[in-house]
Amino acid sequence: DVKVTQSSRYLVKRTGEKVFLECVQDMDHENMFWYRQDPGLGLRLIYFSYDVKMKEKGDIPEGYSVSREKKERFSLILESASTNQTSMYLCASSLIGVYGYTFGSGTRLTVV
Amino acid sequence: DAKTTQPNSMESNEEEPVHLPCNHSTISGTDYIHWYRQLPSQGPEYVIHGLTSNVNNRMASLAIAEDRKSSTLILHRATLRDAAVYYCILRDRGSGSRLTFGEGTQLTVNP
Numbered sequence: 001d002v003k004v005t006q007s008s009r010y011l012v013k014r015t016g017e018k019v020f021l022e023c024v025q026d027m028d029h030e031n032m033f034w035y036r037q038d039p040g041l042g043l044r045l046i047y048f049s050y051d052v053k054m055k056e057k058g059d060i061p062e063g064y065s066v067s068r069e070k071k072e073r074f075s076l077i078l079e080s081a082s083t084n085q086t087s088m089y090l091c092a093s094s095l096i097g098v099y100g101y102t103f104g105s106g107t108r109l110t111v112v
Numbered sequence: 113d114a115k116t117t118q119p120n121s122m123e124s125n126e127e128e129p130v131h132l133p134c135n136h137s138t139i140s141g142t143d144y145i146h147w148y149r150q151l152p153s154q155g156p157e158y159v160i161h162g163l164t165s166n167v168n169n170r171m172a173s174l175a176i177a178e179d180r181k182s183s184t185l186i187l188h189r190a191t192l193r194d195a196a197v198y199y200c201i202l203r204d205r206g207s208g209s210r211l212t213f214g215e216g217t218q219l220t221v222n223p
Contacts, residue, residue: 004155033211035213042213042214042215042216043156043213044213045210045211045212048210058210059212090155090156092155092156097205098144098146098161098203098205100146100148100158100161101148101156101158101211102158103155103156103157104155105154105155106153106154106155
């Protein structure tokens with residue numbers, strides 16, 4: 001089975017900290033994605049990447065950056081965490097084309 | 113992206129079939145119809161997708177109307193484990209791999 005692994009299930013960080021959320025997939029997928037999910041707002045796309053060192057902004061990229069140095073790893077970076085970035089963060093990967101996405105289990109980030 | 117409309121919630125009984133509807137009246141010729149589901153405290157899970165013809169897999173069946181303006185996800189025998197939010201999403205094969213999630217349908221399965 002394709003696996004998408006997110007480094008932490010729960011994370012608590014302080015306001016102003018730099019936060020790294022890591023995502024690794026083991027099936028050689030070209031595409032990787034970061035979403036956040038909030039009650040009442042659903043899943044919203046933050047950033048995605050079609051290939052190593054490539055990145056595209058999603059619908060809500062403000063306050064975030066990403067890094068994809070290797071095909072299997074896609075990192076989401078909160079340069080200076082704020083309380084409004086408290087959320088569930090979900091990573092996904094897929095092959096090029098209209099294939100299904102495989103999601104990780106999510107990281108619940110709390111910024112205090 | 114073309115939008116989809118789903119009921120906010122539906123209920124079913126265990127071991128009975130479930131038909132989850134989705135309307136997509138503005139679907140374009142290059143839009144694929146994708147279904148995902150999200151169990152509590154988990155990431156979304158791919159269920160099935162199709163373009164024009166009905167599709168079956170081990171999880172579900174997808175019935176697509178002839179004019180493609182609506183589709184139905186069919187769970188043949190609901191189990192308690194099928195209680196989840198089900199998302200119907202249109203995905204244009206020409207616009208890259210983006211998926212845009214709506215609110216979905218919360219399915220409750222009664223024992």
